[in-house]
Amino acid sequence: MLNYDLAVIGGGPAGMAAALEAKENGVEKIIILERAATLGGILEQCIHAGFGLHYFKEELSGPEYAYRFIEKVKATDIDVKVDTMVLTIEEGNKITATNNVDGLIEISAKAIVLAMGCRERPRGAINIAGSRCSGIMTAGTAQKYVNIDGYMPGHKIVILGSGDIGLIMARRMSLEGAKVQMVCELQPYSNGLTRNIVQCLDDMGIPLKLSCTVVATHGKERLEGVTIADVDEKLCPIPGTERFVECDTLLLSIGLIPENELTRMAGIDLDRVTNGAVVDEYRQTSKEGVFACGNVLQVHDLVDYVTIESKLAGKGAAKYIKGESEKGEYIETQGINGVRYIVPQKINSKTDDDVNLYFRVGSVYKGAKIVVTCGDKVILSKKRPRMCPSEMETVTIKKDVIESIPAGEKLTVRVEE
Secondary structure, X not given: OEEXXXXXXXXXXXXXXXXXXXXXXXXXXXXXXXXXXXXOHHHHHOOOEEEOOOOOOOOEEHHHHHHHHHHHHHOOOOEEEOOOEEEXXXXXXXXXXXXXXXXXXXXXXXXXXXXXXEEEOOHHHOOOEOOOOEOEEEHHHHHHHHHHHOOOOOOEEEEEOOOHHHHHHHHHHHHOOOEEEEEEEOOOOOOOOHHHHHHHHHOOOOXXXXXXXXXXXXXXXEOOEEEEEEEOOOOOEOOOOOEXXXXXXXXXXXXXXXXXXXXXXXXXXXXXXXXXXXXXXXXXXXXXXXXXXXXXXXXXXXXXHHHHHHHHHHHHHHHHHOOOOOOOOEEEEEEEOOEEEEEOOEEEOOOOOOEEEEEEEOOOEEOOEEEEEEOOEEEEEEEOOEEOOOOOEEEEEOHHHHHHOOOOOEEEEEEEO
């Protein structure tokens, strides 16, 4: 049995930021357990620029961003085990893991940070009709083939879904000489960042077709084309709008799923909207001493926001390990009238800091207000020029406001047009 103060599961940007913040806050023995062969997570294959603008105030590629944190981890005495798969988290924060060097490992930790990231939704999640021919894959898989392995997955491309990875791969495949026929998006709005729509589609002359989806694939051994169709307001294909598009590759960018199998097995409460854990302002889950951060908690737009959130989890874990956490009444947060969810889902009334509430809206709004209330009292009201589901929103609630909220009351966030 190995004994540590803090065990971090996941060595991507979230796990490294949480471990480093815990170290800076006085935690002595820390271990990072990473399933891949290297630290860095998904950033290793994200060779495009656009990272670090908020956190480092300069533009970096994914590997450059990861490298800065890897070097910081190396400069400390934080233990790292790569190629290590965590199998279970049991009562008393006992972790069972395995790798090809140590075999089966048992770790006892005073606190655990969950930072496992997320995975892409596959073709099976949307039931497209057609055979299991080659040439159909997720956008992230294609990104690994091109950026890491040096393979071209195809030459005539259709992309289903306008998530950021899909948009970035539209540009990447074009730069590599492929013809990207179109990007089809089921919703009447794009699911990617505005800057990616402009830089990856508009600048490359790639058409984006909204309220449109792929209803069938064609080909036996290799994909030969897809049938696309327009959809109605209920997102059902409209008969008579079907048309055939010739292609040899279909890339899917249809959403991300937080990697929460370990969380579920540990009996931790999950939020049905985010598919991540229910947490407080320091990202502590329903199981005492277990924290969650990064994309395993909620899918973020930018890695900079992942880092900021993960530092909160690292600080919270340090306070828990050192016995500095004050227990007060929990104030629940609730999103209504266009707000799909809020993270954190609860706030300790004896918190030490101002609290940022992160949330996403359910539709596109222009010139609407974000209103935060507690009972009949309006705490905050801010007008936003534009809000859309693809971009995370945030509001800050001051510490003195939180302290003044009566026990049992809820903080409610809504959209007012």
